[in-house]
Amino acid sequence: MRPHFLSLALLLAACNETDPRPPPTNRFVYPSGLVHRVLPGSTNGVLYVASANFDRCFDQGTVMAVDLDQVSGIDGNLPALGTAPSGDPLRIDQLNIPDSSRVFIQSYAGEMALWNRPDGSARLFVPARADGDFLHYIDVTAPTALSCVGASGGSRDCVEGAVSLSTEVPGQVADLPRAPAPFGVDVTPEGRVWVTHVDPADTPARSGTGFVSYVVSLNGETPGLSTDSFVPLQTSEVVAVGGSHSVDATERYVFVSGRASNRVLNANNRRFLLRLLDTAEGRQGRVIDPGLDLAFAARDARGFALTPASTTRPRRLYLAVRSPDSLVVVDVQGLETDSPSLRLVDSVPLPDGPTQVTLVPRGPTRSELVVVSCSASGVVAIYDPDVGQVVSQITVGEVTGDRSPQPFGIAVQQTGNAARLFVSNFGDGRISVIDIPALESPQLARLVAYLGSRQDVEGVSTCQEVEQ
Numbered sequence: 001m002r003p004h005f006l007s008l009a010l011l012l013a014a015c016n017e018t019d020p021r022p023p024p025t026n027r028f029v030y031p032s033g034l035v036h037r038v039l040p041g042s043t044n045g046v047l048y049v050a051s052a053n054f055d056r057c058f059d060q061g062t063v064m065a066v067d068l069d070q071v072s073g074i075d076g077n078l079p080a081l082g083t084a085p086s087g088d089p090l091r092i093d094q095l096n097i098p099d100s101s102r103v104f105i106q107s108y109a110g111e112m113a114l115w116n117r118p119d120g121s122a123r124l125f126v127p128a129r130a131d132g133d134f135l136h137y138i139d140v141t142a143p144t145a146l147s148c149v150g151a152s153g154g155s156r157d158c159v160e161g162a163v164s165l166s167t168e169v170p171g172q173v174a175d176l177p178r179a180p181a182p183f184g185v186d187v188t189p190e191g192r193v194w195v196t197h198v199d200p201a202d203t204p205a206r207s208g209t210g211f212v213s214y215v216v217s218l219n220g221e222t223p224g225l226s227t228d229s230f231v232p233l234q235t236s237e238v239v240a241v242g243g244s245h246s247v248d249a250t251e252r253y254v255f256v257s258g259r260a261s262n263r264v265l266n267a268n269n270r271r272f273l274l275r276l277l278d279t280a281e282g283r284q285g286r287v288i289d290p291g292l293d294l295a296f297a298a299r300d301a302r303g304f305a306l307t308p309a310s311t312t313r314p315r316r317l318y319l320a321v322r323s324p325d326s327l328v329v330v331d332v333q334g335l336e337t338d339s340p341s342l343r344l345v346d347s348v349p350l351p352d353g354p355t356q357v358t359l360v361p362r363g364p365t366r367s368e369l370v371v372v373s374c375s376a377s378g379v380v381a382i383y384d385p386d387v388g389q390v391v392s393q394i395t396v397g398e399v400t401g402d403r404s405p406q407p408f409g410i411a412v413q414q415t416g417n418a419a420r421l422f423v424s425n426f427g428d429g430r431i432s433v434i435d436i437p438a439l440e441s442p443q444l445a446r447l448v449a450y451l452g453s454r455q456d457v458e459g460v461s462t463c464q465e466v467e468q
Contacts, residue, residue, distance in 0.1 A: 033112030
């Protein structure tokens with residue numbers, strides 16, 4: 001099975017029309033990054049969805065702010081968390097999105113992050129891997145109103161004010177530094193944005209030599225960067241090179257997961273699974289490789305989640321790896337010191353294609369539930385650390401031949417002792433809605449609804465993939 005989202009081969013569409021091809025306003029197109037936001041007075045909140053436009057059937061991708069209280073369909077509206085009727089998932093295909101709730105971005109969007117700014121407003125950050133390798137800055141001017149930062153005249157094209165991480169870097173020498181194919185993003189409460197890139201940068205570009213990988217640090221308030229924004233993930237002691245997938249900026253260290261790249265032949269045969277970047281004063285730029293690849297021989301890593309600091313429970317890192325497809329459980333200590341310790345404590349088999357990882361808190365006396373989207377198998381898996389195993393596997397669509405719903409991004413809505421998961425089905429174009437009615441019983445999680453209409457049915461798209 002060939003998951004569409006995990007390939008960069010789809011660079012052209014067979015429909016080479018010269019007329020404008022605006023993206024649709026009534027559905028998602030290869031949805032990827034998700035963010036859910038709780039709003040006072042709202043039953044279901046707002047879901048921000050990036051459409052990656054991965055087959056290039058349209059001129060651009062989009063970001064939409066979906067008012068979940070206003071969506072509707074043949075089966076009615078989206079019910080409140082914990083009140084969905086039993087039976088087949090509800091079909092809610094009318095998104096009812098006004099123009100003010102939609103902006104345009106470059107194609108091949110990856111993850112999405114939201115920053116709650118000190119003045120109470122919010123800003124979204126979305127990297128995109130197509131031409132220009134942009135990071136988009138998008139203001140949430142009202143709960144469901146979006147505005148492009150830096151765009152002139154109220155333009156809804158956010159590429160205009162986006163930051164290119166590869167083609168417009170002041171001070172480049174021999175095409176370095178740059179971050180081709182930006183993908184993962186995280187933002188600190190203070191507004192420092194961190195971005196990964198799945199393709200290591202060669203020098204000069206397209207030479208296939210001198211590869212370097214970076215994590216890029218940007219000011220979330222003011223778009224822009226310099227060569228100092230690019231922090232290498234290799235040093236004289238840490239030499240393995242590959243792409244990077246996800247990023248999480250903690251109090252002192254920035255965690256970056258490593259993604260295998262077919263462009264790089266690693267001479268020392270080391271796998272880049274995880275790196276830590278020190279941000280402490282006087283230590284900035286110090287890179288630590290905790291050696292997880294020596295404890296668990298996986299091909300590469302994808303998403304991960306780090307539990308918050310606790311005085312009652314050990315801190316854990318949950319890392320999704322491939323070949324073998326597993327959830328790696330790591331004990332984490334000493335993040336406030338110069339010498340953090342990461343120790344493998346368990347590995348759990350997962351369905352095919354584990355991709356993103358999200359935590360669902362369950363209070364001070366219980367471990368967080370670990371939710372993993374598994375794209376190749378079309379499954380969302382829930383791991384309960386208190387039990388030590390995967391306790392639920394929710395199928396979000398049919399897998400036939402080389403087609404899968406390809407669950408990817410995960411957003412969480414939590415109310416009391418219940419939680420709702422929103423999962424972007426990159427393959428079929430919908431958002432799966434999964435309810436966990438009681439967090440002490442995650443095995444009761446079930447698929448309750450689909451948002452949006454399918455893209456993988458005859459007549460929806462006239463574009464055909466072009467493989468290279």
